[in-house]
Amino acid sequence: MTLFSESGGITRRQFFKGSGMLLVSAVITGIFAKIGFDASAASDEYINKRIAAMYTLDEKMTLRKSHLNPEITQIYKEFLSPGEVKPLTEKSERLLHTKYGKEIPALIEELKKPHVPAANAEHAA
Amino acid sequence: MSDVQGKVLKHGDSTRTMHWVHLLCFILLAVTGIGFYWDIGFIENIFGGGAKSSLVHRWAGVVFLVGPFLYIFFNFNRFARFMDTISRITKDDFGWLKVMGGYLPFIKVEHVPPQDKYNAGQKMLGWLIIIGCLLMILTGFPMWLMRDMVPAVFLSLCYNVHFWTAIILILLVGGHFFLAAIHPKSRVEFSSMMLDGYIDAEISAHHNEKWFKELKQDA
Numbered sequence: 001m002t003l004f005s006e007s008g009g010i011t012r013r014q015f016f017k018g019s020g021m022l023l024v025s026a027v028i029t030g031i032f033a034k035i036g037f038d039a040s041a042a043s044d045e046y047i048n049k050r051i052a053a054m055y056t057l058d059e060k061m062t063l064r065k066s067h068l069n070p071e072i073t074q075i076y077k078e079f080l081s082p083g084e085v086k087p088l089t090e091k092s093e094r095l096l097h098t099k100y101g102k103e104i105p106a107l108i109e110e111l112k113k114p115h116v117p118a119a120n121a122e123h124a125a
Numbered sequence: 126m127s128d129v130q131g132k133v134l135k136h137g138d139s140t141r142t143m144h145w146v147h148l149l150c151f152i153l154l155a156v157t158g159i160g161f162y163w164d165i166g167f168i169e170n171i172f173g174g175g176a177k178s179s180l181v182h183r184w185a186g187v188v189f190l191v192g193p194f195l196y197i198f199f200n201f202n203r204f205a206r207f208m209d210t211i212s213r214i215t216k217d218d219f220g221w222l223k224v225m226g227g228y229l230p231f232i233k234v235e236h237v238p239p240q241d242k243y244n245a246g247q248k249m250l251g252w253l254i255i256i257g258c259l260l261m262i263l264t265g266f267p268m269w270l271m272r273d274m275v276p277a278v279f280l281s282l283c284y285n286v287h288f289w290t291a292i293i294l295i296l297l298v299g300g301h302f303f304l305a306a307i308h309p310k311s312r313v314e315f316s317s318m319m320l321d322g323y324i325d326a327e328i329s330a331h332h333n334e335k336w337f338k339e340l341k342q343d344a
Contacts, residue, residue, distance in 0.1 A: 004131060004337070006340065009202065015205055018204050020208075021208045025259060028259065028263070036275055040271065
């Protein structure tokens with residue numbers, strides 16, 4: 001039985017077409033990678049500028065620590081933990097802290113309830 | 126019966142191996158990709174959940190890239206001949222496209238122009254697969270390795286290009302499978318790529334007349 005098969009060699013034209021395809025692929029990959037790395041560098045530059053701006057703003061502030069803010073300590077002394085500055089009381093947790101994930105539905109239900117009578121009752125107590 | 130006798134080695138061992146590796150990777154990539162894009166639980170569970178499915182997708186992507194790269198590295202001559210064939214567009218190719226090679230039942234065909242090793246449709250598929258794979262690789266790796274480094278708009282572009290290229294590639298590969306394995310006129314091609322690499326010389330002389338003439342000259 002006769003068996004036909006291609007010869008192993010290639011012509012100059014085939015060599016250039018094969019090499020050309022590899023070259024084009026490498027160039028496209030390079031361009032795409034450059035776009036990605038440039039975007040990444042621009043992103044880093046923006047983040048660094050933003051960090052610097054935040055630190056600068058913070059350094060210029062008179063009061064830089066919330067627990068030393070006289071208004072906050074006053075709220076604690078007069079309302080959240082009467083007579084003292086005591087964080088994480090039940091009242092401060094409920095009024096100042098937010099909720100996440102699975103706690104959200106219960107929070108929504110709580111917010112639907114009438115607040116004024118409950119607050120009055122709490123204040124009276 | 127035709128006077129052409131014998132067999133033609135159409136696809137060598139390394140080509141068939143690369144085709145198998147690429148096919149298996151493509152199936153894994155397509156199935157896992159569809160699974161976690163549309164959040165289809167049972168597909169993800171085949172691979173052990175969403176996280177593992179994603180891991181399979183990413184590493185199949187690595188093999189999808191490395192497979193053809195190794196093939197080209199060790200078989201540059203075959204690759205160069207393939208590129209030469211699919212980039213050689215002649216009036217015979219336009220003639221083939223005009224009658225769609227006689228594959229469509231509603232186009233009356235009296236004569237299909239002689240074709241190279243790959244017909245005009247296969248040449249177009251070859252280009253679309255190359256461009257599609259390049260796009261998948263170029264968008265896939267930033268989504269995996271650079272997701273915390275690049276801006277959201279660049280990542281979003283990658284996701285969109287990756288998704289739509291995947292849809293087009295899946296449709297193309299589906300059509301390729303139908304023509305190569307199911308269609309009665311062309312399913313003889315199936316065994317030459319998926320099994321032993323050989324095809325009857327009579328079939329090659331008919332479907333790939335120009336290429337077969339070159340083979341006869343070389344023989």
